Amino acid sequence: MSKATRAKPDFERHGLSNEQLVQMLWTMLMQRTLENRGFQLNRQGKIPFASASEGHEAVQAGAAMAFERGKDILVPYYRDLGLALGIGLTPYEVLLSLFARADDHSAGRQFPHHYASRRLGLHTISSVIAAQMPHAVGAAFAFKARGEAGRAVLTTFGDGATSEGEWHESLNFAAVHKLPVVFLCENNEWAISTPQRLQMAVADVAARAEGYGMPGESVDGFDVLACYVAVKRAMDRARGGGGPTLVEAKCYRFLSHTTDDDDRTYRSREEVDERRKDDPVPKFERLLVENGVLSEDELVGVQRRVLAAANDATDRAETMPYAEPSELYTRLYEGPWEPWR
Numbered sequence: 001m002s003k004a005t006r007a008k009p010d011f012e013r014h015g016l017s018n019e020q021l022v023q024m025l026w027t028m029l030m031q032r033t034l035e036n037r038g039f040q041l042n043r044q045g046k047i048p049f050a051s052a053s054e055g056h057e058a059v060q061a062g063a064a065m066a067f068e069r070g071k072d073i074l075v076p077y078y079r080d081l082g083l084a085l086g087i088g089l090t091p092y093e094v095l096l097s098l099f100a101r102a103d104d105h106s107a108g109r110q111f112p113h114h115y116a117s118r119r120l121g122l123h124t125i126s127s128v129i130a131a132q133m134p135h136a137v138g139a140a141f142a143f144k145a146r147g148e149a150g151r152a153v154l155t156t157f158g159d160g161a162t163s164e165g166e167w168h169e170s171l172n173f174a175a176v177h178k179l180p181v182v183f184l185c186e187n188n189e190w191a192i193s194t195p196q197r198l199q200m201a202v203a204d205v206a207a208r209a210e211g212y213g214m215p216g217e218s219v220d221g222f223d224v225l226a227c228y229v230a231v232k233r234a235m236d237r238a239r240g241g242g243g244p245t246l247v248e249a250k251c252y253r254f255l256s257h258t259t260d261d262d263d264r265t266y267r268s269r270e271e272v273d274e275r276r277k278d279d280p281v282p283k284f285e286r287l288l289v290e291n292g293v294l295s296e297d298e299l300v301g302v303q304r305r306v307l308a309a310a311n312d313a314t315d316r317a318e319t320m321p322y323a324e325p326s327e328l329y330t331r332l333y334e335g336p337w338e339p340w341r
């Protein structure tokens with residue numbers, strides 16, 4: 001039976017080809033595999049730290065599909081493993097970052113999961129909450145000042161970041177100057193141990209958009225296609241000169257904040273188990289199989305290829321050397337400039 005005849009007529013694919021849909025699934029599976037790998041390597045004593053992003057796969061794979069590589073700039077935060085993979089960062093580059101090896105973009109000087117890639121338009125990541133947002137707005141301002149139409153900046157942050165001064169300054173400045181930037185909130189209901197109800201007195205982060213004079217939209221962050229549609233619409237608006245948008249994807253963090261956190265100290269297992277029932281990864285797998293985009297066998301094939309690629313990247317990165325002390329100041333500045341001399 002051909003794939004076309006297997007497809008249900010009510011399946012809304014939003015213009016995405018089978019290849020793109022499977023690409024999104026690949027991103028989600030790879031994100032989950034590599035983030036679990038980070039926890040495993042940490043517990044084995046091989047790496048000092050890893051962040052957790054289980055529960056954020058749909059938001060990130062959907063947003064990545066709305067990003068135009070070679071044109072747009074991504075200014076992410078520390079939980080964006082799937083976004084980085086989705087716009088083209090390789091599993092090997094992720095593992096080099098986790099192992100802090102010499103061939104890592106920062107030669108191992110950055111925090112694990114804090115990647116950067118000029119090739120991909122991936123801005124370096126700061127762990128300082130909301131510090132990336134003025135940078136994103138600055139990049140969008142540069143696009144506008146240089147007359148570079150058709151380009152947009154996508155920046156991401158958590159619910160907790162919305163309490164920072166930079167968050168408000170960034171949204172206000174972007175709206176006043178009608179800048180080509182999309183603010184994507186990955187609302188996972190927690191800022192480490194602080195629940196949303198102690199973070200803000202509104203139910204939806206998106207409601208705040210009106211106060212700045214830009215459109216705001218809340219979307220189901222466990223629905224990868226809904227996330228793609230919302231972020232794509234916002235990116236298209238930005239690229240077309242329509243100004244900024246605030247998109248809020250409501251998701252959940254299934255694991256602890258990072259390998260240094262123990263979420264059992266502030267939330268119940270019942271709460272986490274309840275939210276896991278809506279796990280976006282098996283949900284999207286089922287959607288693709290039920291609609292004939294993938295057969296059961298093809299799905300198993302994708303899962304196996306993801307695991308094999310993750311294992312290969314782990315093995316290769318682990319054998320790589322650390323940077324030499326003499327390289328401490330290399331790759332910090334463009335060209336031979338050495339301002340500390």
Ligand SMILES: Cc1ncc(C[n+]2csc(CCOP(=O)(O)OP(=O)(O)O)c2C)c(N)n1
Binds near residue numbers: 157186
């Ligand atoms: C300015 C600043 N304050 C505090 C911290 C410590 N910190 C790290 S992550 C975090 C929680 C952020 O929560 P949220 O923005 O919801 O993102 P999430 O981690 O939930 O994805 C805090 C308070 C920090 N890194 N920077």
Ligand SMILES: [Mg+2]
Binds near residue numbers: 159160186189190
């Ligand atoms: Mg949060």
